[in-house]
Amino acid sequence: MENAIKTPKKNVVKKSGKYSPFQIGIFIFLIIYLAFIFLPFIWGFFTTFKDRNEFIENLFGLPKTWRWENYKTVLDNFVVVYSGRGKILSFTFADMMGNSVVYAVIATFCTTTTCYLTAYACSFYDYKWSHVMEVFNLFQMSIPIFGALPSSIMVYKFLGLYENFFGIAVIIHLGWTGMHFFIIEACIRGIPKAYAEAATIDGANQIQLFTRVMFPLTINIYSTIFILDFIGVWNAYTTIYIYLKSFPTAAYGLWKFDNDYSGKVTGVWYKLAAGYLIAAPILVIFIIFHKTLMNGISLSEGVKE
Amino acid sequence: MEKKKHKFGRTTGGLIFFICLMIIPVLHTIVFYFIVNFNSFRMAFQTYDRVTQTIKGFTFDRFGEVYHEIFGGGSIGGNWDIAFKNCYLLWILGLVAHTPVNFFISYFLYKNEGVGDWFKVALFAPTMVSSLVTLLMFKYFANEALPRAVEIIFGIPNPGGYLRLPGYRFWTMWIHGFFTGFGSGMLIYVNAMKAISVSVVEAAKLDGVGFFSEFIHITFPIIFSTWRVYFVLGIAGILGNQFGCFPLYGTSAPPDVQTVGYNLFVWSSTMGEKYYPFLSAFGMCISVITLIPTLFFRWFTNKIDPMN
Numbered sequence: 001m002e003n004a005i006k007t008p009k010k011n012v013v014k015k016s017g018k019y020s021p022f023q024i025g026i027f028i029f030l031i032i033y034l035a036f037i038f039l040p041f042i043w044g045f046f047t048t049f050k051d052r053n054e055f056i057e058n059l060f061g062l063p064k065t066w067r068w069e070n071y072k073t074v075l076d077n078f079v080v081v082y083s084g085r086g087k088i089l090s091f092t093f094a095d096m097m098g099n100s101v102v103y104a105v106i107a108t109f110c111t112t113t114t115c116y117l118t119a120y121a122c123s124f125y126d127y128k129w130s131h132v133m134e135v136f137n138l139f140q141m142s143i144p145i146f147g148a149l150p151s152s153i154m155v156y157k158f159l160g161l162y163e164n165f166f167g168i169a170v171i172i173h174l175g176w177t178g179m180h181f182f183i184i185e186a187c188i189r190g191i192p193k194a195y196a197e198a199a200t201i202d203g204a205n206q207i208q209l210f211t212r213v214m215f216p217l218t219i220n221i222y223s224t225i226f227i228l229d230f231i232g233v234w235n236a237y238t239t240i241y242i243y244l245k246s247f248p249t250a251a252y253g254l255w256k257f258d259n260d261y262s263g264k265v266t267g268v269w270y271k272l273a274a275g276y277l278i279a280a281p282i283l284v285i286f287i288i289f290h291k292t293l294m295n296g297i298s299l300s301e302g303v304k305e
Numbered sequence: 306m307e308k309k310k311h312k313f314g315r316t317t318g319g320l321i322f323f324i325c326l327m328i329i330p331v332l333h334t335i336v337f338y339f340i341v342n343f344n345s346f347r348m349a350f351q352t353y354d355r356v357t358q359t360i361k362g363f364t365f366d367r368f369g370e371v372y373h374e375i376f377g378g379g380s381i382g383g384n385w386d387i388a389f390k391n392c393y394l395l396w397i398l399g400l401v402a403h404t405p406v407n408f409f410i411s412y413f414l415y416k417n418e419g420v421g422d423w424f425k426v427a428l429f430a431p432t433m434v435s436s437l438v439t440l441l442m443f444k445y446f447a448n449e450a451l452p453r454a455v456e457i458i459f460g461i462p463n464p465g466g467y468l469r470l471p472g473y474r475f476w477t478m479w480i481h482g483f484f485t486g487f488g489s490g491m492l493i494y495v496n497a498m499k500a501i502s503v504s505v506v507e508a509a510k511l512d513g514v515g516f517f518s519e520f521i522h523i524t525f526p527i528i529f530s531t532w533r534v535y536f537v538l539g540i541a542g543i544l545g546n547q548f549g550c551f552p553l554y555g556t557s558a559p560p561d562v563q564t565v566g567y568n569l570f571v572w573s574s575t576m577g578e579k580y581y582p583f584l585s586a587f588g589m590c591i592s593v594i595t596l597i598p599t600l601f602f603r604w605f606t607n608k609i610d611p612m613n
Contacts, residue, residue, distance in 0.1 A: 020516045026413040029406075030424055036484050037431050040439075040446035047445075059453055114329060121326040125319060129327065140338065142603060144541040144595040146566075147588010149573035150581035151345035152337070159336075175337065176330040206322035235435035238551070242574050251435055258441055259555045268445050275438045286433040290426055 048273040055269060074273045077265045080248045080256050085163065091248050093277070100234055100249040103169050108230040110173040116222050118176040119184035120214065124196075134185070137177045149242070156243060168244045173233075180225050187221040188214070220292075227289050231282055250278045349586035353579040360582055367586035374587070384560040389544075391475070391564045396543045398479060399486075404532075407487055411494035412520050432488030437552045443481050444468055444553055468553065471561050478549055478562060490535060497531040498524055526611035533606045541599045544591050565591060 019027070047055065048070055049063035058064065078093040091099070122130040153162065161167025191214065199213045215222070237251035248256070258271050265271075352362045375385045414424055431439055448466035456463045464470050467477040501524065509523055525532075545566040550558035556571045569591070573584050607613065 022517055026409055034427055040442040043446055043450050044442040059450055117326050118330040121323050125323045142537050142541055144592055145342055146591040147585050148341055148345045150584045152341045155341050174329055174333045206318050231433055255437055275441045279434045279438045282433055
C-alpha cells in the first residue's frame with residue numbers, strides 16, 4: 001500500500017542542470033540568431049570609419065584608420081530641404097535632432113496621457129460607456145479598414161492640421177486606442193480597491209483620488225508605456241513624410257538621406273554613420289530603461305514588480 | 306477572467322469626472338475614426354470633377370476601375386497578382402515558420418531564467434532601434450558584405466547584391482523580417498508564461514511531464530488567448546503588410562517584392578486628389594476581402610480556446 005502511493009523523489013523546484021536535446025537545439029539556434037542580428041550592426045559600425053578605397057579593399061576587417069571625420073561630414077552635409085507654401089527651408093542634422101526631441105516629447109506625452117486617462121476611466125468607473133469603449137477598441141484593432149489614408153489627408157487639410165506642427169504633434173496624438181489601452185487597464189484593475197475605498201472614506205474627491213492614490217500606484221505602467229511610445233514616435237517617419245514635411249525629424253531625414261544619390265555624400269559609410277547617429281539616443285534609452293521595459297508588461301496583469 | 310470594476314462612479318462627482326475624462330477620447334474617435342472612415346466610404350462612390358477640381362456625385366464606376374485595375378491589367382500599373390501572392394505567402398510563412406519558432410524561443414527563455422534574461426535583452430534590443438535603421442544596416446550588409454563573404458567561404462559567385470536581384474531579394478527581405486520580428490511578441494509570450502501557476506507546473510513534473518510535453522499540454526493552452534490576439538490581428542493585417550518595401554526602396558520598390566499594402570500606401574501618399582475616389586474604393590474592396598476571414602477566425606479561435 002505504501003509503495004502504491006509513494007511519489008517519485010523529484011525536486012521540482014531546483015533545476016537539475018541537465019538540458020534536453022530540444023533545449024540545446026534552441027540554444028544553438030539563438031546563438032546563430034544573435035549572430036545574424038548583430039553582424040550587420042557590427043560590420044556597419046566598422047564601415048562608418050572607412051573611405052571608398054578601404055571599403056573596396058578591406059570590406060570585412062577593422063578600419064586601418066579610424067576616420068571619425070566621417071561623422072563630422074555627415075553632420076555637416078546631412079541636410080533636408082523643404083519647399084512648399086511659398087518658402088524654402090533647409091534643415092541640418094542638428095535641426096532635425098532638435099525637431100525629433102520636441103516632436104517626440106510632445107506627441108508621446110499626448111498619446112500616453114490620453115490612453116492612460118481613458119483606460120483609467122474605463123477600468124475604474126462602472127458605467128456601460130466604459131464597456132462600449134473597450135469593445136470599440138477591440139473592434140477597431142481587429143476589423144481591418146484599408147484605403148482611409150486619402151480621406152484622412154483630406155480631413156486633416158479641412159481642419160487645418162495638415163503641415164501644422166500643433167495639429168500633428170498634439171491633436172493627432174490624442175488617440176487612445178491600441179494594445180497599450182488594454183495593458184494599462186489590466187494594471188489598474190490589479191490595484192486593490194481598498195486603497196480607493198480608504199481614500200474615499202477620508203473624504204477624497206475624484207481628482208484627489210486620482211492624483212494622490214491611483215496615479216502614484218500606477219506610475220510604473222505610465223512610465224513604461226511612455227518610454228515605449230517615445231521610442232515609437234522617435235522612430236516613426238511616415239507620419240512626417242505624409243503630414244509634416246515642413247518639420248523634418250531625424251528619422252525622416254535619414255530616409256531622405258539614404259534615398260538621395262545626388263548630394264555631396266553618397267558613400268555607404270556616410271549613410272551608415274547617419275543611421276548610427278540616429279539610433280544612438282534610442283540605444284542609450286534602452287540601456288538605461290531596459291529592465292523597466294522588459295520586466296513584465298502583460299495583457300493579463302499589467303506591469304509586474 | 307472576472308472583471309474587477311471599482312464602483313466609485315455612482316456619485317455626481319464621479320460622473321462629472323468620468324465625463325471630463327471621456328470628452329477628448331470620444332471627440333478624437335468621432336473625428337479621426339468615424340468621420341475619416343465615413344468620408345472614405347463616401348468618396349468610393351464619387352468622381353473627381355476636373356473642371357471644378359472637387360470630388361462629388363454618386364457612381365459605382367470606381368469599383369469597376371478597381372476590378373479593371375486588379376484583373377484587367379489596369380492603367381495605374383500595380384502588379385496585383387504578385388502583390389496579392391506576396392501578401393498571402395508572407396502570412397503563411399509567418400504562421401508556419403515564425404510562430405512556432407517564436408513559441409519555442411519564448412518557452413526556452415521562460416524555462417531558463419538566468420540565461421533567458423540576457424537573451425531577452427539581446428532579442429528585444431533590435432526592435433527598439435528604428436526599423437529604418439536596421440533595414441539600412443541590413444541593406445548594405447546584404448548588398449555588399451554578405452555576397453562577398455559567401456563567395457569567399459563557399460565559392461558561390463557574387464550575384465551583385467542580394468537585395469538588387471529579382472531571384473534573391475524577396476527571400477532576403479523575408480529572412481531579415483523573420484529574424485527581427487521576434488522582439489515584442491516574444492516579450493508578451495514570456496510574460497504570459499510567467500503568469501502560469503507554479504503549482505500547476507510542479508504537479509505536472511510530479512506526473513513525469515518533460516520539457517516538450519509541458520509546453521504542449523500546459524503552457525500553450527494557457528497562453529492560447531494571448532496567441533489568439535496576435536493570430537486574429539495577423540489575419541486582419543494580411544493585405545496591409547508593406548514588407549519593409551518603403552524604407553528599403555522608397556516609392557520605387559521592384560514588382561517582385563511589392564505587396565497590396567505597400568502599393569496602396571505609395572499611391573495614397575503620392576497621387577493627387579483626382580485618384581482619391583479610386584483609392585477609397587480600392588481600400589473598401591480590400592477591407593471586405595479581409596473582413597470575412599478575420600471574423601471567421603475570431604469566432605473559430607474562440608471556439609477552440611482550451612481555456613473556454
